[in-house]
Amino acid sequence: MNGEELTEQETALYDRQIRVWGADAQRRLSKSHILVYGIKGTVAEFCKNIVLAGVGSVTLVDDRAVTQEALSANFLILPDENMYHGKTLADVCCDSLKEFNPMVHVSVEKGDISTFGVEFFEKFDVVVISCCSLAKKKLINQMCRKLPKRIAFYTVDCRGSCGEIFVDLQDYKYSKKKLEETVECQLEYPSFEDAIAVPWKALPKRVSKVYFAMRVIEQFEDIEGRNAGQTSVADLPGVLKLRKELCETNSVKESQIPDALLERLLIGTSEYPPVCAIIGGILGQEVIKAISGKGDPLKNFFFFDAMDGKGLIEDISKP
């Protein structure tokens, strides 16, 4: 790629990472535009990572007010009411992120993202959404897919000591080095809707239990009309009932989704900071890969569970 060359300032600042992914990738990064919706601890980690990496711009959407709870795993918010009073989460995080790298343009977009038109999404190369309902995930994913240009779409959520990333790169071509040669590779991704519609029976036997548990709770919140993460251990009976139904429909054993795991995921909205750092780090790396076109991107789910310490990739698509 022969875009403009990196400036001296960029070369000095990004020296160590250019040694990882090369000057070409760095140039692509600096021209990329990222949309982020729904900011909690994990997304704060992710934003820090891509701002440091030197993307062109980051646009934040989150009109929620700053609450005590929002502070819990988010280092972008200073715990001083005078600082955040009257501001939205996106406003406050924007101010902090700007400081991390003056070369990245960080801004805020107000409004309800589900009412934004297709042309709004067209401005971006990457869309990352978090803390939102099942319906919204599907909707935004579909918007991105409608556009002629390929937008890399991600959802990310942490519940308790578990985290999940979903990736949709649509039809994705990339190059990778094999020995001395560079090989062209291609991957086909399903949409979020299609991925989660794959019958559980059709999935390989050892798919992470966290995948199923996340789907049960996601559906529970959808049916109950809750916001993402607005659950507690008190909801366990309802969640167990839904599990039974879903397992029957899908003809899988209920033991596939242990009670203890569901209970751990139901601890509510507070996040576990080490897991935020890990999931935010993996997501940052994936977005950098997708922009630079270098390295194997993960397809199409990633799970981390602090209990067993495994960071696992699962391919959930039609066989």
Add this chain to the structure above:
Amino acid sequence: MASEEQLSAIKRAKVLMVGAGGIGCELLKTLALSGFQDIHIIDMDTIEVSNLNRQFLFRQCHVGQSKAKVARDAVLRFRPNISITPYHANVKESRFNVDFFKEFDVVLNGLDNLDARRHVNRLCLAADVPLVESGTTGFLGQVTVHLKGKTECYECQPKPAPKTYPVCTITSTPSKFVHCIVWAKDLLFAKLFGDKNQENDLNVRSSDTGNSSEHSEDVFECRKDEDIEQYGRRIYDHVFGHNIEVALSNEETWKNRNKPRPIYSKDVLHVKMTKENGDTEKDCATGDVSAMASLSLKNPQDIWSLAENSRVFLEALRLFFSKRGKEIGNLTFDKDDQLAVEFVTAAANIRASSFGIPLHSLFEAKGIAGNIVHAVATTNAIIAGLIVIEAIKVLKKDNNNYRMTYCLEHPSRKLLLMPVEPYEPNKSCYVCSETPLSLEVNTRHSKLRDFVEKIVKGKLGMNFPVIMKGASILYEVGEDLEDDMVAIYAANLEKALSELPSPVTSGTVLTVEDLQQEFSCSINIKHREEFDEEKEPDGMVLSGWVEAPVDKDNNKPNGNGESTSNALPTEEILEGEKDVEIQETSGGTETVAGKKRKLSEVDESRNQKKPEKLDLDDEDDELVISDDWESLTKKKRV
């Protein structure tokens, strides 16, 4: 989300972090968010521009300030009510002794060098404090947990020796670009701008140059009647022209090699370079002066032509003498010194050109010369998260669930983060067990000084050693020694081992202790007459530190029953960057040793086939990555 029990363990804990660099910044943030309230942090470094792409607690305006202090202030902004105690200091200082370490519930390392890692390992063993060790390079990283008596210590597996090059390859027969870099940095740069009293092999080589040794001393001095441009051209012609001609005259050398081509400045640069300014310019601060800038070369990723390299060489040399004259005689190569990097790049490229070796860009040359390891924010963030998870297990005394975790670039059996059960201590580890070492040495020729420098400090990593034969002390370092003892020890240093007041000969058992590390080991001495100059450059061979016994049946699966044995991604990790520490060795002549040189690794002659850990040190975050996966699965799991 943490349980009440967990939260109270976290709140009560007193934690020591060593390192406030790439991993350190992420770690301090994650500890604070996780509820830790009493964190102490040691780091001797100050902030540099190249840190800012990942050490997110630092800003441009902090460049030059203490990492530990700035990191503390940054974290207190979002967690004002916790206690963070910074130390802008070297962890090896004597105030950080065993008693200091005993105050902590857990020690977390985010270090950038093997020496400090080994030092902290020993203090943790002596103080019986759990250690969580970590490292990253590029997309790779690892976290390990070390508990005395329960899991292996950091030194249970031998570390590979830094890459070394025979001195004659550097001075006479380079075949790779890195050889040219070593020559340019450690010989030419040191000769022109460094300490004049240091021994330097730049001009003494190929056996038969005895005639010119006095003459060559003068060559590098600027003569009274020449200006700086004439001087530069004379140096150029001497090192790239004359010296190559001299080397060529030794026909024997070139029988099976391609002959180098002498290069003279007049052939490359026909016109005299115009001098913009006279020699009256004042000295100014390091970093402001650049030959690239004055020659309008912009892109550090470009590979310069021979003519461009020659211009940069002469311009950089001129700038050193005209603008940084005061520093000449005291300079050592520093990767953050732009002018030094320019000079070394140009000189290495001209030499490469002479020997038919492909030229490299300044960016690449800087990476090789500065031993720079790749680093990105994401890996550090992930590793910091994993460290905190292990630290919390340590505090909860969750003994059965410790994991060493590898962060991989390519998934191995779907795993990008791979937890592995920790290994038992290596029973033959000289650090955490009491296994004696043995040393083959020529006791009649080797001096006590050689033993102290090459073995005790170099290989065993001791700072304040005491060396004893039975009850008699042969050597000791310390602040409170009597003058007469200091004199005796100084005299002992110059004596051959067999001529010491209490002679050290074959069969002698020496006890070596480090009082600060509270660490002691015994060494059985064996006399040996001859050593191979190239393979055994120290003139002595330390052994006895072997891998843990292989136990094939104990290939226990980890976690929920999946075996990790046959899927370990051997190649990926080993493909990673090697430790490119540069260290010339030669039989008789010890080549220039930069002050940062680490001679620390234990002799690997027995373990050459199986490097256990690649020590991939970034200059500031660093890491020790990743093991030989094959043997890893054979070791005993706890």
